[in-house]
Amino acid sequence: MSIGGSIFKAVLHLLRTSSRMAHAIDQDCLRHIDLYPELYSGRDWRELDRVYTYLKRTLNANQYWRYGYSRIRVVSQEVFERLSQWTRIEGKTYCELGCGIYHPYGICTTMYLNGAKMALAWDLNAAPEQRAAEALHDQLSNCSVSPKDWNWADISDAEWNRRIQSFNITALASGELAAGVHGLPVRHVIADITEPPEGIVGTIDLLSSKLVLEHFMNMEVAAREMFNLMSSGGIAYHHIDLRDHRAYPGQNPDSSPYTYWTFLTEKSYFEKTSKFGGRSNRLRAHEYRRAFENVGFRVLEWDVQRGSLPQDLRPNLLETFSSMADSELAITDIYCVLCKP
Numbered sequence: 585m586s587i588g589g590s591i592f593k594a595v596l597h598l599l600r601t602s603s604r605m606a607h608a609i610d611q612d613c614l615r616h617i618d619l620y621p622e623l624y625s626g627r628d629w630r631e632l633d634r635v636y637t638y639l640k641r642t643l644n645a646n647q648y649w650r651y652g653y654s655r656i657r658v659v660s661q662e663v664f665e666r667l668s669q670w671t672r673i674e675g676k677t678y679c680e681l682g683c684g685i686y687h688p689y690g691i692c693t694t695m696y697l698n699g700a701k702m703a704l705a706w707d708l709n710a711a712p713e714q715r716a717a718e719a720l721h722d723q724l725s726n727c728s729v730s731p732k733d734w735n736w737a738d739i740s741d742a743e744w745n746r747r748i749q750s751f752n753i754t755a756l757a758s759g760e761l762a763a764g765v766h767g768l769p770v771r772h773v774i775a776d777i778t779e780p781p782e783g784i785v786g787t788i789d790l791l792s793s794k795l796v797l798e799h800f801m802n803m804e805v806a807a808r809e810m811f812n813l814m815s816s817g818g819i820a821y822h823h824i825d826l827r828d829h830r831a832y833p834g835q836n837p838d839s840s841p842y843t844y845w846t847f848l849t850e851k852s853y854f855e856k857t858s859k860f861g862g863r864s865n866r867l868r869a870h871e872y873r874r875a876f877e878n879v880g881f882r883v884l885e886w887d888v889q890r891g892s893l894p895q896d897l898r899p900n901l902l903e904t905f906s907s908m909a910d911s912e913l914a915i916t917d918i919y920c921v922l923c924k925p
C-alpha cells in the first residue's frame with residue numbers, strides 16, 4: 585500500500601473509534617453504493633461473489649455482528665436456560681426489553697418457537713425494517729435446517745415446523761417485515777419503558793434484557809415499571825454491563841485511554857458522552873439490587889463477574905464511589921434472576 589493509502593487507513597481507523605463518526609462513515613459507504621450502483625451492478629458476478637463471500641465470512645466470525653443469527657442463538661439460549669431453571673416457557677408471555685435496533689425479532693422469535701404463547705420485542709427505537717426482515721429470514725432458515733441447535737424446550741418436530749412456517753418466509757426474504765410476521769403472536773413494541781402500550785401492564789410472565797439496564801438513567805422508575813409490567817409469579821433475567829462502554833475491546837485501538845472503570849473518575853462523564861455513544865448510569869451492583877428489592881422483586885439468582893481494578897484507580901475515584909469496597913467496584917457484570925411474588 586502507498587504512504588497516502590496507509591495514512592488514509594490510519595485516519596479512518598482513528599475516526600471509527602468514535603461511535604458517532606463510525607455511524608457517519610457507515611452511512612457514507614451506503615450512500616456510495618446508492619450513488620454509484622454501476623460500480624457494483626456492472627460487475628461480473630464472480631467479482632461480486634468474492635466480496636460477498638469475504639464479507640459473509642468476516643461477519644460470521646464477528647461476535648458483535650448484531651444482524652447475524654449466531655449471536656441471537658447464543659443469547660437466546662442463555663435467556664432460555666436462566667428462565668427455565670425457575671419456570672416453563674411453554675404457554676407464557678415473554679418480553680425482551682431493549683431488543684435493539686438491528687434484529688429486533690431475533691430473541692422473541694426463538695422464545696416463540698420454544699413454546700411461548702406470545703412474544704414481545706420492546707425497544708425505545710425503531711429498526712430498519714427491510715434489514716430486520718432479512719435477518720429474521722436468515723434466522724428462521726437456520727432454525728428450520730438445524731432445529732437441534734435451537735429447540736431447547738423439546739417441542740415436537742410437527743409443532744416446531746408449524747411455528748416456523750407460520751411466518752411468511754417469502755415476505756421476509758424480500759424485506760417485508762410487517763407482512764412476514766402478520767397474524768403471529770410476536771410483536772415489536774416501540775416505546776419507552778415508562779410508556780407501556782395499553783393492555784400490556786401485568787401481562788408479562790417472562791422478561792429478559794441484555795446490556796440494557798445500565799442505560800436507564802432512572803433505575804428506580806425503570807424497576808417500578810418492569811415490576812408493573814410483569815404478572816404475579818413472573819420471572820425476569822437480566823444481564824447488566826457495569827463497564828465503561830468506551831473501553832470495549834474492538835471499539836478502541838490498544839492504546840485506548842479508557843479502562844472499565846474510567847467513568848468512575850470523571851466529573852464531566854455525562855457532559856462528555858451522548859446517549860448514542862453508550863452512555864451508562866454508572867450504578868454499581870448493590871444499587872441495582874436495592875432498586876429491584878425496593879419495588880418488591882425477590883432476587884432468585886445474583887451472579888457477578890469481576891475484573892482486576894487498575895492500580896491507580898482508588899486515588900482518582902469520585903467521592904460517590906470512593907466509599908465502596910474494591911470487591912464492589914471490581915464487578916463488571918451482573919447476571920440476575922428476579923421473581924415478582
Ligand SMILES: C[S@@+](CC[C@H](N)C(=O)[O-])C[C@H]1O[C@@H](n2cnc3c(N)ncnc32)[C@H](O)[C@@H]1O
Pocket residue numbers: 650681682683684685706707708709775776777778793794795796799800
Ligand atoms: C446497548 S443496546 C442493547 C441491545 C440488545 N439487547 C443487544 O444486546 O444487542 C440497549 C438498548 O436499550 C434500549 N433502551 C434504552 N433505554 C430504553 C427505554 N427507556 N425503554 C426501552 N428501551 C430502551 C436502547 O434503545 C437500545 O436499543
